[in-house]
Amino acid sequence: MADSHETLALPEPDRSGQHPLETLLLQRRSVRDYRTTPLALSDVGQLLWAAQGITHGQGLRTAPSAGALYPLELYVIAGRVDGLPAGVYHYQPDGHQLLATLRGDRRNGLSQAALGQSWIADAAAVVVFAAVYERTARKYGERAARYIHMETGHAAQNLFLQAGSLGLDTVVVGAFDDDTVAALLQLPSDTRPLLLMPVGGR
Numbered sequence: 001m002a003d004s005h006e007t008l009a010l011p012e013p014d015r016s017g018q019h020p021l022e023t024l025l026l027q028r029r030s031v032r033d034y035r036t037t038p039l040a041l042s043d044v045g046q047l048l049w050a051a052q053g054i055t056h057g058q059g060l061r062t063a064p065s066a067g068a069l070y071p072l073e074l075y076v077i078a079g080r081v082d083g084l085p086a087g088v089y090h091y092q093p094d095g096h097q098l099l100a101t102l103r104g105d106r107r108n109g110l111s112q113a114a115l116g117q118s119w120i121a122d123a124a125a126v127v128v129f130a131a132v133y134e135r136t137a138r139k140y141g142e143r144a145a146r147y148i149h150m151e152t153g154h155a156a157q158n159l160f161l162q163a164g165s166l167g168l169d170t171v172v173v174g175a176f177d178d179d180t181v182a183a184l185l186q187l188p189s190d191t192r193p194l195l196l197m198p199v200g201g202r
Contacts, residue, residue, distance in 0.1 A: 010045030034200025123198030
């Protein structure tokens with residue numbers, strides 16, 4: 001059982017690139033109906049790596065970031081993941097690992113915070129994209145919000161295409177109450193939720 005603040009190593013991500021990009025682009029669709037099959041822990045790790053994994057010795061990641069400041073923070077709300085107790089986990093790109101922050105299944109609460117979108121509760125897991133705006137604003141001032149939103153789109157599309165490669169489905173959800181989601185996940189005061197991506201099997 002994962003205790004709060006316990007760090008869990010993720011399986012090493014696959015970098016073999018077995019599926020042509022063109023095929024994944026052609027097949028990419030928003031899906032809101034998921035099977036009850038649990039996700040493999042390796043799939044969760046692969047999705048997180050695709051969105052924000054480190055790909056260079058200097059800390060550069062899979063998605064571009066203005067000034068390489070990386071304001072994004074990814075959280076996994078696990079419900080049905082083999083080898084991962086239900087709870088909230090904070091992805092740590094450095095070391096490719098998860099930090100357990102809260103125990104217990106938060107998918108129903110997240111669904112309610114997202115205006116009752118039931119497929120969020122049905123998904124095996126939900127990836128929450130959040131950002132620390134000050135991390136980018138220190139350098140770019142008022143342009144920071146624009147750059148962060150661009151970066152979020154890049155990272156989310158990476159996760160979308162990786163899901164397709166793994167035979168999984170997802171959708172981008174932007175309709176939710178920010179304060180409720182932040183409170184549900186007990187996000188730090190400087191961290192704002194930006195979008196949700198429920199993930200499930202086909």
